[in-house]
Amino acid sequence: MKPGNGLLAKRSDLMSKVSLFIPCAVDAVLVSVGESTVRLLARLGFDLQYHEEQTCCGQPVITAGHLDLARDAACRFISIFEEDEVVVSPSGSCVSTIRHDYPRLFEDEPEWQRRAVELGQRVYELSEFLVDVAHIEDVNAHFSGKLAYHKSCHLLRALGIDHQPQTLLKNVHGAELVPMQDDHVCCGFGGQFSIKYPYISEAIVGDKVKNFLASEADLLVLSDPGCLLNIRGYLHRNHPGRQVKHLAEVLAESV
Amino acid sequence: MSSRAMILERLNSATWTKPSSSREVISTPASIVSGDVEMFVSKATAAGAQVEEVGSLDEVQNRLVQIVQEEQLQKIVITDEENLKEIDWEQLSQQTKSQVQSIAQLPGENYRSYVVEAGLGVTGCKYALAETGTVVLEHSHSNERLVSHAPDHYVCIVKRDQILKDRYVLASLFDSGLSSTAWTLVTGVSRTADVALQVVLGMHGPRKVTIFVVG
Amino acid sequence: MDLRPENFQSVAEIEVAKVAQRDFVVMVAGVFNYLCDTAMTAYGDGSAQDEARAAGAQIRTNSLNNLAELLQEFETNANRNGIQVLWAADAEEACQLVKGLVEKHQVKTISKGKSMISEEIGLNHFLEKEAGVKIYEGDLGEFIVQLRGTLPFHIVGPAINMTVQEIAGVLQQHIDMPYTEVATEIVSYVRTYLRDKFERADMGITGVNQAIASTGSLMLVENEGNIRWVTSAPRVHVALMSIEKVCANFADAFHLLGLLTRNCTGQAITSYVSVLNGPRRAEEVDGPEAMYVVIIDNGRSIAYQDPLLKDALRCIRCGRCGIQCPIYLRIGANPYGWIYPGPIGNVIAPVIMDLDRTRDLYEACTLCGGCQSVCPSGMSHLDIMTHYRQMKVKGDDRFGGTRICIKERSGFKILARGMQNPGLYKAGVKIARRFLNQRSQDGYITQMPGPMSGWFRCRDFPEMPEKTFRQRWQDELQEEARQTADRAVAHPEAAAQNEEG
Known part of the structure; x- marks a missing residue:
């Protein structure tokens, strides 16, 4: 399958815009992973966006049990990304934090919980995005x-x-x-x-x-x-x- | 407050909301109740039992004579169940020069000392399960528990029409009421793998199980 | 070695160094996982197996939702069957109740079926000391562990970590077995030795796999045949059960049975399943004259009140999670310092002991989720363990968790502030880079003192690039990506051919 062909045939225009969620470990240490993610998605014709105010999703704080400390950071994360149609990240672990842990942070705040759930549905791990959403194999x-x-x-x-x-x-x-x-x-x-x-x-x-x-x-x-x-x-x-x-x-x- | 009251009080005062009970019971359609004989034979064999399909109780009697002679068994204990009564135990006893005692003839103390010395125990069963090759024993004064457990060799006589499809059919029978004091589901031979994972047959129960499927 | 959960760290460090044991256990786990996976195919393909597990989870949900009602229904029906039901709030009361029965029935020797709850309450030790009775474990593995005086290695295979030589040595030393390394000879010797005990025991003690509420029956599951002896020969049978081991009816019990054995030993059913409905009747000889069920709480009802922790009571003790757990398989049972090792212990010990003593149990976990992916009773181990961590952070009076100290929390506070403030975040990265990279040799940091030293025990850390991703994006990646994407969209064929060429 020719990459460009298959991709453009199946992808809606909306999907061509991809917001990058680059986890802190990639931002600071594994920079080449972030760079490769950019090169790959650009080569496939995606219009990439990177919110420079993003930091860390807060997974270490959440798994250690400090939910109170994680809530504000989660609100911030949601506010940064929630306007994006599609968010893609080269980390299954961090995507899981957004999708599964964030909604649980807001058991007592239904409005934030709703926003967390909605965002979670649009945050994808890289391979998941390529195969399931963009149908590129x-x-x-x-x-x-x-x-x-x-x-x-x-x-x-x-x-x-x-x-x-x-x-x-x-x-x-x-x-x-x-x-x-x-x-x-x-x-x-x-x-x-x-x-x-x-x-x-x-x-x-x-x-x-x-x-x-x-x-x-x-x-x-x-x-x-x-x-x-x-x-x-x-x-x-x-x-x-x-x-x-x-x-x-x-x-x-x-x- | 008694411990009972305290425990129930705590359980009843749980703050989370209990959903009204919605139950998804795994059910087997009532039409499929009887089990496949071939499956029963193959599953029971896989579990370590020796299974023989025979035409009649006469054949069972002949095979029992052979077994007693081959294994040179001295004492045999049998239950007081209906389908065992068609076997001529007296004839078998004479042919094999062995002692055969029915639990009906053994008062309490004598039964217990006899059953632990017997080399062969013979019982019928109430049901069998094709799914797993299991025989289902209903215990009572006519099928005491240790007849099928204490002797080294255990023989169970199963009638074809006693074979049910699976455990779910048995569950529905049990759920509609069971009156006896105890039931045992026996599948193959007693076993252990506690010595370095080596499977050894005959831990605390019979070392050998023979099942005759009659009819 | 002092085996207590508080000593997890030091014991784990010793145990993990036993490389031969580690490799053996990992190999055994592989075999059992294969057997269990194969046994589960009886339900059909992957989704049919998921359905079977989901049905198991639903049965456990129903049991827990209706726990008080089901226990009372069971009690009423058991009483009608002639079984006396006793209730114990804690381990001490349970032991005293059994001691009372020992005295009442003038019991000298006791034979036992394998029961985890009896170990949980320390019954053997108590009765031997306080009631002067002799107790014989009937399950071979449990018997060996009893003789050796150690913790069971696995809830299903208590001595599964021992070699034939070790087992033979223990049996030679304690019950005069002529030394042999032939498994059939070992089994045969113990069979004869214990047969005598089974025949003579005054009281049999067992656990309970499921208590069936609608009929007041007990279901007991085994392969060896010791439970059949223990419930058939002695004058008295005492069955111990924790409060959660009840289900509505046989349809539920038999479905759980299938999940239990398939995930335990990979069998469709065990050699024996006993269904006990009461003491023997006047004209019967086998079976006990008197039958008791002791329902034991031991901290569970407090956990039950918590909407999340109540799920810790889902477990049906198949032990499948243990053979999935990368940590348990490397360190074995000893570090857990209690009778439930591995993920089950991580989930149950904190509510029965306390959060402080068991802290390593719920923290020494990578949250890999292997345990819950195979659980046939719908337990969410990870939710429960992270919940314990949260309780520990805040402090929790119900389960003896003192709030963590400020110093411990400060690191996470700093991290949380960095997450909220990109300026701080960037400054933090800069400091970390300077700190790390000054130790770098050829692109990697190989050692470091202080709190991070653990990382460097077995591995290096790459030095941090001079530019973060964010800077690279600003400096060149953004522009480069735009051009590449434009090219790809404008000339997909050309782009593809170019790339192929």
């Missing part, structure tokens, strides 16, 4: 070698996104998507968990990497900045030369 990307795919927890279980990223990867020219043992099992990141319980985290990420190496893939691909920092950091320390990349980074490499 082949982005004309290229990679020579074998790919393994790690199913990030929030992407898979909180958002139910599974076939979308795999479809996109299967259609990467020159690449072969190979199976990996326990691909659906957590990588041991868990935000604060990785710092507070480092020895448990080490055992989990160690097994993840063992399975990646056993898959004989040349590259591990995933779609969550948290898992990326965790696995990349572990590989750099223990298996220098072995690579993990974000889905956006892989898809941005065109033929």
